[in-house]
Amino acid sequence: MGRRSVFRDPNKLALSYIPEKIPHREDKLAKLKEYFNDVIFGDLNFEHVFIIGNSGTGKTLIARHFERYLNNVKSNKNIIPIYINARLERSPGNIVRKIISKIPPRIAKRGYSLEEIFSGFLKYINENDIKVVLILDDADHLFNSYKEFIYQLSRADELTSDFKNNLSLLFILHSIDGLSKLDRWTAAGLRKNIIYFEDYTYEELLDILLVRCEEAFHPDAYTLETLETAADTASKYNFNARYAIELMCKAGLIADSRREPIVKPEHVRLARNEVPPSFTEDELKSLHLHEKILLYSIAELLSGSDKAFITTGELERRYIENAHYFSIEPVKHTWLWKMINALSSLGLISKRISSKGYRGKTTLIGLPSFPADLLRKTLYKMIVREVGCDD
Ligand SMILES: Nc1ncnc2c1ncn2[C@@H]1O[C@H](COP(=O)(O)OP(=O)(O)OP(=O)(O)O)[C@@H](O)[C@H]1O
Numbered sequence: 001m002g003r004r005s006v007f008r009d010p011n012k013l014a015l016s017y018i019p020e021k022i023p024h025r026e027d028k029l030a031k032l033k034e035y036f037n038d039v040i041f042g043d044l045n046f047e048h049v050f051i052i053g054n055s056g057t058g059k060t061l062i063a064r065h066f067e068r069y070l071n072n073v074k075s076n077k078n079i080i081p082i083y084i085n086a087r088l089e090r091s092p093g094n095i096v097r098k099i100i101s102k103i104p105p106r107i108a109k110r111g112y113s114l115e116e117i118f119s120g121f122l123k124y125i126n127e128n129d130i131k132v133v134l135i136l137d138d139a140d141h142l143f144n145s146y147k148e149f150i151y152q153l154s155r156a157d158e159l160t161s162d163f164k165n166n167l168s169l170l171f172i173l174h175s176i177d178g179l180s181k182l183d184r185w186t187a188a189g190l191r192k193n194i195i196y197f198e199d200y201t202y203e204e205l206l207d208i209l210l211v212r213c214e215e216a217f218h219p220d221a222y223t224l225e226t227l228e229t230a231a232d233t234a235s236k237y238n239f240n241a242r243y244a245i246e247l248m249c250k251a252g253l254i255a256d257s258r259r260e261p262i263v264k265p266e267h268v269r270l271a272r273n274e275v276p277p278s279f280t281e282d283e284l285k286s287l288h289l290h291e292k293i294l295l296y297s298i299a300e301l302l303s304g305s306d307k308a309f310i311t312t313g314e315l316e317r318r319y320i321e322n323a324h325y326f327s328i329e330p331v332k333h334t335w336l337w338k339m340i341n342a343l344s345s346l347g348l349i350s351k352r353i354s355s356k357g358y359r360g361k362t363t364l365i366g367l368p369s370f371p372a373d374l375l376r377k378t379l380y381k382m383i384v385r386e387v388g389c390d391d
């Protein structure tokens with residue numbers, strides 16, 4: 001008999017897999033169902049809800065569970081959930097196109113403005129007695145860069161004066177900052193239903209790893225110590241569950257490649273050097289070239305030092321150097337700020353005002369949840385490919 005892999009099914013650790021068991025998040029899912037209860041079963045036409053939490057706290061997982069629940073729910077209403085990752089789709093145009101592509105029959109779109117298409121969609125769902133729950137995941141940047149669109153979505157009932165608005169919204173954000181950027185009236189209207197996803201604790205991460213690894217590995221192919229090492233490592237990275245799971249996946253691959261039958265703590269420690277940061281390549285690819293160079297500059301500055309943060313001054317200098325290095329014209333100072341804000345609202349970097357130890361007040365930039373060195377290498381390849389130069 002050939003040698004056996006430690007994995008029973010590695011796909012069970014993939015990001016796209018939606019596990020049945022969701023330790024420490026059952027109450028959040030229940031809360032979500034409760035908020036939408038009167039839309040699903042009663043006469044409420046729409047509801048607005050926010051999920052807020054740091055990266056790797058299970059927001060997308062719960063949203064996907066909720067989507068599945070809505071697809072299968074026994075209600076005498078016609079409920080259609082539409083899940084959209086706003087970080088990948090980016091602009092309101094893409095988002096609206098995606099929305100209407102989910103609703104049969106296709107609504108005419110050629111020659112119409114975004115607003116007309118959107119109100120056509122609202123009218124259509126109303127006339128056909130459909131209630132849509134739009135789930136906008138990773139939506140932070142919409143609150144910064146596309147406030148008008150947020151107004152349109154959240155005040156759809158005003159657009160629809162001659163018929164009822166049947167569009168519910170579930171926004172998923174990393175921070176509540178976005179809400180305070182809206183005008184007070186809209187913000188107050190939206191602020192009522194917020195579900196916070198707190199960071200996991202070490203023990204919670206361990207429980208999560210237990211259920212996830214039980215599905216993915218053979219029962220005798222890992223030890224509790226291995227999971228503890230992964231949970232401990234992820235605790236250093238904001239208690240990010242994604243990181244903990246990816247570490248276990250990589251550790252399993254390392255054990256397999258070394259032809260060892262059991263995933264051990266040392267494999268997790270080795271995995272640490274190799275596990276991709278807590279975002280996908282697609283998400284990085286969807287950044288604009290200058291954003292990539294800016295993020296690359298941050299990664300470069302941080303990977304070469306023991307510092308937790310860099311200042312915006314340092315960053316600007318390095319960004320300009322790098323732009324020249326890649327033979328492109330750097331953007332102006334104000335644009336640079338816009339890009340810093342964009343990266344921050346995408347959750348890729350952190351931003352804070354300096355306190356002690358720095359002369360005067362300056363903004364500090366950090367990379368909270370992923371290894372700078374790996375980010376640097378990944379981005380370097382992408383940028384080189386994009387600008388079409390080899391070194
Ligand atoms: N309670 C849990 N039980 C089982 N798996 C979990 C749990 N919480 C998170 N996970 C897993 O951890 C990974 C990260 O979770 P998820 O993608 O939902 O995080 P997120 O809050 O959406 O992060 P981001 O803000 O970066 O998008 C996923 O693989 C998810 O399935």
Ligand SMILES: [Mg+2]
Pocket residue numbers: 059060061137138
């Ligand atoms: Mg997510």
